Amino acid sequence: SSLKIGLIPADGIGKEVIPAAQKAIEALGSDIPKPEFVPLLAGFEYFTRHGEALPEETVSALKECDCALFGAVSSPSRRVTGYSSPIVALRKILDLYANIRPVISVAANPADKPDVDLVVVRENTECLYVKQETITTTENGREARATRLITERASRRIGKMAFELALDRPRKHVTIIHKSNVLSITDGLFRETVRAVPQLPEVNGRFDGITIAEQLVDSAVYRLFREPQIYDVMVAPNLYGDIISDAAAALVGSLGLVPSINAGDDFVMGEPVHGSAPDIAGQGIANPIASIRSAALMLRRLGYAKGADRLDKAVDEVIREGRVLTPDLGGHAKTTEVLDEILKRI
Amino acid sequence: SSLKIGLIPADGIGKEVIPAAQKAIEALGSDIPKPEFVPLLAGFEYFTRHGEALPEETVSALKECDCALFGAVSSPSRRVTGYSSPIVALRKILDLYANIRPVISVAANPADKPDVDLVVVRENTECLYVKQETITTTENGREARATRLITERASRRIGKMAFELALDRPRKHVTIIHKSNVLSITDGLFRETVRAVPQLPEVNGRFDGITIAEQLVDSAVYRLFREPQIYDVMVAPNLYGDIISDAAAALVGSLGLVPSINAGDDFVMGEPVHGSAPDIAGQGIANPIASIRSAALMLRRLGYAKGADRLDKAVDEVIREGRVLTPDLGGHAKTTEVLDEILKRI
Ligand SMILES: CC(C)[C@H](C(=O)O)[C@@H](O)C(=O)O
Ligand SMILES: CC(C)[C@H](C(=O)O)[C@@H](O)C(=O)O
Numbered sequence: 001s002s003l004k005i006g007l008i009p010a011d012g013i014g015k016e017v018i019p020a021a022q023k024a025i026e027a028l029g030s031d032i033p034k035p036e037f038v039p040l041l042a043g044f045e046y047f048t049r050h051g052e053a054l055p056e057e058t059v060s061a062l063k064e065c066d067c068a069l070f071g072a073v074s075s076p077s078r079r080v081t082g083y084s085s086p087i088v089a090l091r092k093i094l095d096l097y098a099n100i101r102p103v104i105s106v107a108a109n110p111a112d113k114p115d116v117d118l119v120v121v122r123e124n125t126e127c128l129y130v131k132q133e134t135i136t137t138t139e140n141g142r143e144a145r146a147t148r149l150i151t152e153r154a155s156r157r158i159g160k161m162a163f164e165l166a167l168d169r170p171r172k173h174v175t176i177i178h179k180s181n182v183l184s185i186t187d188g189l190f191r192e193t194v195r196a197v198p199q200l201p202e203v204n205g206r207f208d209g210i211t212i213a214e215q216l217v218d219s220a221v222y223r224l225f226r227e228p229q230i231y232d233v234m235v236a237p238n239l240y241g242d243i244i245s246d247a248a249a250a251l252v253g254s255l256g257l258v259p260s261i262n263a264g265d266d267f268v269m270g271e272p273v274h275g276s277a278p279d280i281a282g283q284g285i286a287n288p289i290a291s292i293r294s295a296a297l298m299l300r301r302l303g304y305a306k307g308a309d310r311l312d313k314a315v316d317e318v319i320r321e322g323r324v325l326t327p328d329l330g331g332h333a334k335t336t337e338v339l340d341e342i343l344k345r346i
Numbered sequence: 347s348s349l350k351i352g353l354i355p356a357d358g359i360g361k362e363v364i365p366a367a368q369k370a371i372e373a374l375g376s377d378i379p380k381p382e383f384v385p386l387l388a389g390f391e392y393f394t395r396h397g398e399a400l401p402e403e404t405v406s407a408l409k410e411c412d413c414a415l416f417g418a419v420s421s422p423s424r425r426v427t428g429y430s431s432p433i434v435a436l437r438k439i440l441d442l443y444a445n446i447r448p449v450i451s452v453a454a455n456p457a458d459k460p461d462v463d464l465v466v467v468r469e470n471t472e473c474l475y476v477k478q479e480t481i482t483t484t485e486n487g488r489e490a491r492a493t494r495l496i497t498e499r500a501s502r503r504i505g506k507m508a509f510e511l512a513l514d515r516p517r518k519h520v521t522i523i524h525k526s527n528v529l530s531i532t533d534g535l536f537r538e539t540v541r542a543v544p545q546l547p548e549v550n551g552r553f554d555g556i557t558i559a560e561q562l563v564d565s566a567v568y569r570l571f572r573e574p575q576i577y578d579v580m581v582a583p584n585l586y587g588d589i590i591s592d593a594a595a596a597l598v599g600s601l602g603l604v605p606s607i608n609a610g611d612d613f614v615m616g617e618p619v620h621g622s623a624p625d626i627a628g629q630g631i632a633n634p635i636a637s638i639r640s641a642a643l644m645l646r647r648l649g650y651a652k653g654a655d656r657l658d659k660a661v662d663e664v665i666r667e668g669r670v671l672t673p674d675l676g677g678h679a680k681t682t683e684v685l686d687e688i689l690k691r692i
Contacts, residue, residue, distance in 0.1 A: 075527035075562065079534040085527055128494065133531035141498035144532040148474065148494055152487035179585070181421035181431055185479035186490040188425040216421065218592040219621065225571060225596035239525070243589060246564040250571035275565065 003033040003302075006061060006068035006269075010043035010086065012276025013286035014071020020288035020339045021069055021270070021295045024311055027346040031307040032299060038065055042086040044074040044276075054086035059093055067298050068269040069291065070262075072276040084131065087271065091124045096262035096269055097154060098161045099124040099241060100297070103248040103258055106319045116251045118231040119165060122241025123158040123190075124262055126151060129238045150186040150237060152193050159194035161263075162235035163207040173232035176214040177240050190237050221247050245273055254328040256287030257319075259294035261301055268301045270294030280327075284334045287326040289315055292342060314345035349379040349648075352407060352414035352615075356389035356432065358622025359632035360417020366634035366685045367415055367616070367641045370657055373692040377653035378645060384411055388432040390420040390622075400432035405439055413644050414615040415637065416608075418622040430477065433617065437470045442608035442615055443500060444507045445470040445587060446643070449594040449604055452665045462597045464577040465511060468587025469504040469536075470608055472497060475584045496532040496583060498539050505540035507609075508581035509553040515578055522560040523582035523590060536583050567593050591619055600674040602633030603665075605640035607647055614647045616640030626673075630680045633672040635661055638688060660691035 005025070009018040025035050040058040047053040053073075062068055073087050090096070099122035105114045132147040166174050176194050180187040191214060198207040215223065217240045223230060224247050236244055249258040255274040262269040272290030280286060292311055300308035318324060324341045325331025351371070355364040371381050386404040393399040399419075408414055419433050436442070445468035451460040478493040512520050522540050524533040537560060544553040559576075561569065563586045569576060570593050582590055595604040601620040608615040618636030626632060638657055646654035664670060670687045671677025679687075 079526070079530050079538065083530075088528060128525075129528060131528065131530075133529065135531050135535065141502075142535060143495065143497045144535045145496075146494040146529055146532045148492040149489065150491075151489045156487075179474075179588075180425065182434060182475055182477065183479065183492055184425050184429075184477075185481050186492045189481065189488060189490045192425065216621075218588045221567065221589055222592040222596045222601060225593070242525075242564045243567055246568040247571065247593065250568045255568060 001033055002036045003067070004036045004038060004065045006038045006040050006065040008040045008042050008058065008068060009071040010276070011045050011074040012072055012278050012281035013274075014043070014073070014276055016281070016284065016286045016335050017272060017288045017291035018069055018071045020335055021291040023339060024292045024342060024346065025295050025299075027343050028307045028310060031310060032304045040068075042073070044076060044083065047083050051082065053083055054089050059090075062090070062094065067267065067302060069295060069298065070269055070271040071291070072272065072274060074276040074278060088129055088131070090269065091262050094262075094264060094267050094269070095125070096264040096267060097123065097125050098158055098263045099260055100161075100165070100263055101241075101245040101248070101258060101260040101273055102297070103245070103252055105252045106316050108320065110316070110320070116228045116248070118228065118248060119169075119233050120241055120245040120248060121158060121162040121165060121233060121235045122245060123154055123236065123238050125238070126154050127238030148183075148186055150190050152189060155190045155193035156197060156200075158235060159197040160203070162194070162233050163197055163203070163210055166210045166233045167207065169232055171232040172210045174210055174212050175220070175231055175234050176212065177217050177220050177234055177236035177244060178214065179217050179240070181216060187237070194235055217244070220244060224248060224251070249273055254287065255290070256326060256328040257289050257293070259290050259297050261294065261297045263301060268298050270298035284336065285327055286335050287328050288335050288339050288342070289319070310346050314342045317345050318342055347379055348382045349413070350382045350384060350411045352384045352386050352411040354386045354388050354404065354414060355417040356622070357391050357420040358418055358624050358627035359620075360389070360419070360622055362627070362630065362632045362681050363618060363634045363637035364415055364417045366681055367637040369685060370638045370688060370692065371641050371645075373689050374653045374656060377656060378650045386414075388419070388436075390422060390429065393426075393429050397428065399429055400435050405436075408436070408440065413613065413648060415641060415644065416615055416617040417637070418618065418620060420622040420624060434475055434477070436615065437608050440608075440610060440613050440615070441471070442610040442613060443469065443471050444504055444609045445606055446507070446511070446609055447587075447591040447594070447604060447606040447619055448643070449591070449598055451598045452662050454666065456662070456666070462574045462594070464574065464594060465515075465579050466587055466591040466594060467504060467508040467511060467579060467581045468591060469500055469582065469584050471584070472500050473584030494529075494532055496536050498535060501536045501539035502543060502546075504581060505543040506549070508540070508579050509543055509549070509556055512556045512579045513552065517578040518556045519578035520556055520558050521566070521577055521580050522558065523563050523566050523580055523586050524560065525563050525586070527562060533583070540581055563590070566590060570594060570597070595619055600633065601636070602672060602674040603635050603639070605636050605643050607640065607643045609647060614644050616644035630682065631673055632681050633674050634681050634685050634688070635665070656692050660688045663691050664688050
């Protein structure tokens, strides 16, 4: 049987890094079922030509795939009526409720522990991302409102995911990120629900050895920069998770290194944490590492640990050697040159 | 005539740093009108004893003051019915619509330019801080909702404040922070309104020389760590401003250095950006610098530039000498020892 992988490069450097990830997956040979790639359309550029950012065919084709890789999507520079981010929509449509973003520095010596080794577990379907917004005109001018939704159900399942991931990590430590000193009801519910996960009857005491801490989002960002080693698994509502994962990426040298998966109970979509990078798009210098690591995360989640390990090890070696790197890491190499180095080592 | 200054130490190290700022102000002698200090109560500790966090007497006494200094407030570790943050309330009651947070590194040599020299201009009255939250129970469990309010009026006045501050700075550059790729209506309104400030008839072309950039909040935090020198004035809705100012504080070595003022059209309240720090409260080792600098910002805003300069210069010297510093800066000194060094130099 084959492994059907949807490919949605979308905008900007997405079109450069997703093909690189495809080649890396192809190089795995018999470590994974024969991959079958399904190219799919979406994005802001697609929107400007066709009036929709996420065509129905893409959604229905994805439902036939085993997994997918998503590139990056550009943001309109002004408000554009009818436009809505396709990645936000896909997360909801496919119920990919967990955005898992490991941020790990590569130690110079493979035997050393990395300085930064944490994973952001971001709730992926609600918070301000429900995009329920209204605007009215009053005598004082316009007033806009957005709804921030936090449910017990979504908080519980993201909490479970965080504890599940913590179980597999040496430090077994979960930090809950919230702002319940201001949002006592919504973030209060998030905090309380995640805290209560280890006591759920269905988890059967499995999470008992895990330690729990919590932090206000503002001070979490501060401490992330000052003492990143205090973090192991960070679990956060959607928007805080978005911000914290970018902050963590700064610690390891480049957004171009940080992968993620959008995971649900029956689908997984890899996605580099970086954006479409319009400033460098088309120059062939985008870092393919975040996408290749996203492919590795995706394969690992599907149970192909051996294939995933080979991708990660090849990337680690190229970073350690430090000879062939893209400009975001201070190098002069092209996307294809970095890819070739990685392919040689797979 | 005298200068009536309300003092609200509130919780934790607030009680240690606000008295230090009081002493520093007293040392200014005739550079300011004779200060008259009005001690006022508020905070979480006060709440636990009296069932309210912000007594009515504090609010009415503040209305008789020329300005105030607020310390820090502790956060309940669980949801506490009836408790609401007094600092958030004060900002609204006194219409202190701008939270101005300069983040400046002290160069080793007074002649050198600082590496980081930016100011976060945070909208201080709306966004998720309107605290309109509801919770209901459905068949799937509890669901909580919060309203995020962004008005044209508040966005415009904070925009004006940001441009006003930019005018006085050598680089004259404003970066608008938003997340309009997701919140196209609320953050769209914020972005659009701030962008349009220079064209308002009443500003009369005064802001024409100011350059404008914008950034999504996630990537703004990333870039803040990677290239802080790209920022001059950052203007942001309330919650993003909260997070960004803590992130910027990490760049200059300690939250214990970063001051702020909550400013309205007719009142100003200084407030260190740090929190109540329960872990070190009562030990006499809190850094008094953020509070003393907050006093300086407050005095500057009231027109007492000479007094403000003397406070800032004294603090700069103590930091540069590096002999007497609190533990957050790697030193071993007590609050009072740092204060004494500063007082000697005022
Ligand atoms: C493109 C944008 C809608 C998206 C998000 O905010 O989730 C991105 O920043 C991310 O982190 O994947
Ligand atoms: C204490 C808290 C309510 C406050 C805020 O979020 O505004 C604090 O973090 C600050 O930045 O002044």
